[in-house]
Amino acid sequence: MIILAATPIGNLGDASVRLREALQQAAVVASEDTRVTQRLLAGLGIEHRPRLIALHEHNERRKAAELVELARDADLLVLSDAGMPTVSDPGFPLVQAAVAAGVGVTVIPGPSAVITALAVSGLPTDRFAFEGFLPRKAGERARRLGELAGDRRTLVFFEGPSRLAASLEALAEAFGPDRPAAVCRELTKLHEEVRRGGLAELAAWAADGVRGEICIVVGGAAEERVDAARALDRVLELAASGMRLKDAAALVAAESGLGKRDLYEAALATRTTR
Numbered sequence: 001m002i003i004l005a006a007t008p009i010g011n012l013g014d015a016s017v018r019l020r021e022a023l024q025q026a027a028v029v030a031s032e033d034t035r036v037t038q039r040l041l042a043g044l045g046i047e048h049r050p051r052l053i054a055l056h057e058h059n060e061r062r063k064a065a066e067l068v069e070l071a072r073d074a075d076l077l078v079l080s081d082a083g084m085p086t087v088s089d090p091g092f093p094l095v096q097a098a099v100a101a102g103v104g105v106t107v108i109p110g111p112s113a114v115i116t117a118l119a120v121s122g123l124p125t126d127r128f129a130f131e132g133f134l135p136r137k138a139g140e141r142a143r144r145l146g147e148l149a150g151d152r153r154t155l156v157f158f159e160g161p162s163r164l165a166a167s168l169e170a171l172a173e174a175f176g177p178d179r180p181a182a183v184c185r186e187l188t189k190l191h192e193e194v195r196r197g198g199l200a201e202l203a204a205w206a207a208d209g210v211r212g213e214i215c216i217v218v219g220g221a222a223e224e225r226v227d228a229a230r231a232l233d234r235v236l237e238l239a240a241s242g243m244r245l246k247d248a249a250a251l252v253a254a255e256s257g258l259g260k261r262d263l264y265e266a267a268l269a270t271r272t273t274r
Helices: 017-025 034-043 060-073 092-101 114-120 138-148 161-175 199-206 226-241 245-256 260-273
Strands: 002-005 030-031 049-056 076-080 106-107 128-133 153-157 180-185 193-198 214-218
Touching: 002 017, 002 092, 002 226, 030 034, 030 060, 030 226, 060 076, 060 092, 092 106, 114 153, 114 180, 114 193, 114 214, 128 161, 138 161, 138 245, 153 161, 161 199, 161 214, 180 199, 193 199, 226 245, 226 260, 245 260
Parallel strands: 002 076, 002 106, 030 049, 030 076, 128 153
Antiparallel strands: 153 214, 180 193, 180 214
């Protein structure tokens, strides 16, 4: 079968017992960068040297069928440079091909930069979405953020240090300067840092340059408060234009989330007193 194995995102001490055992026993390992895998083996003190096959963004679709056939006869261990394969890392086309071919896929869970950043951000964790890297081109980035501006879930992004300030500025423009956020840098490493604040504040901080591997966590859009008085005025306006009062109340209730009966009775009382 194919075994997707999470690797440490910084601290080698986070390597699980299962990962160590898999590395000690694997005959073949498909990895994002074979040099990184060699350093991981050395860092964990594992003397076993499996056959290493490069599986990265430039060859994964071409190599998928070959690796699936290989996995029919022996377990294939799949690693990314850090974290879980397939999550903003190579591996997804391989899993797709394996599922289509009826080859088993399993996981050795472990470190995840997405979950680690979310947990330490101080922002709501009950509902969240991972958005990966934002588009490099300003226009495409603005369109993507425009689509996300009203999302009430906490959003997690990956970003490179050279693009951090520009991305934070774009986020502040699309989501508002005071939207709460956290920049999580070098997670689990010696120089780990979590900077929290409004998006504009964080953009100003990042303008001087920030190093390391980075996650941006952004709070979701605040729930819009419905103005009951304005909703009542709209019901009365619709009724004045010829719509039945009950129909007007039902329409505005659907638009605002307010109770249909409450709107109807309030409108009826207001018309009676006028």
